[in-house]
Amino acid sequence: MIQGWFSRPVEVAVGVAGSIRHISNAQQAVELLTGQWRDAGSAQHGAALRACRRAMSGDVPADNAREAFISAAREAHVLVE
Template sequence: MSSDLWDKPIELMIENSDHFRSVSSTRDAMAYLMTSWPTKGGKSFSAARRACLGAIDGKVDSATAKLAFVRAAEEAGILRR
């Protein structure tokens, strides 16, 4: 399994887009998906959750989990570009 930390953090927009949150690891991503995600459900949300759990368990590469998380953030409209 690769390192839990990502090479570059992902920034998410919070609430009215005036606040941001930086997610820099698979564990951070999983915590954010489970506690603060704006919409539960959806294809990308489910894929990101599965990928992050798999990465934490050592069955999925951290980079794969990061990519799934980015796709979910794009779908949810919270990815800061």
Template sequence: MYVAWSSKPLSVATGISSDIRNLINARQAFDLHNDHWRSERSDKHRSAKRACRQALNGNVPADIARDAFIDAAREAHMLVDCANQ
């Protein structure tokens, strides 16, 4: 399984207490989508989860999954330090 992630890690706030997690690959992003997403599931969330799964299977570049994850995390107000992403 392919777990590469391009660029720098992404910092996201999870859960009720907004714990900060630094994601370094598509596997961690996919797991976060399944286990710790703190808002309702939207179209962007589903698209990002699908892109992460496809990146894990080697069907899309990690950059695409990362960009989709950033869009979904912004929408869910989970992305930390958005200006640098």
């Protein structure tokens, strides 16, 4: 299994204090999405999780997963833009 490196990290605010994390690959995104994600179970969350897992298996380009992760992070209001 590969990590699925993104072309650029995605910045998200996590935790109660809103600490900034730089998500650099699909594996890190999956770890965050399967943890305490604000909108877990939403359509965007599910799509991001599937895309990241597929990027880790080499089925889709990592940047496809990056875009899906950005959409989920935007929906959950954790994306730092």
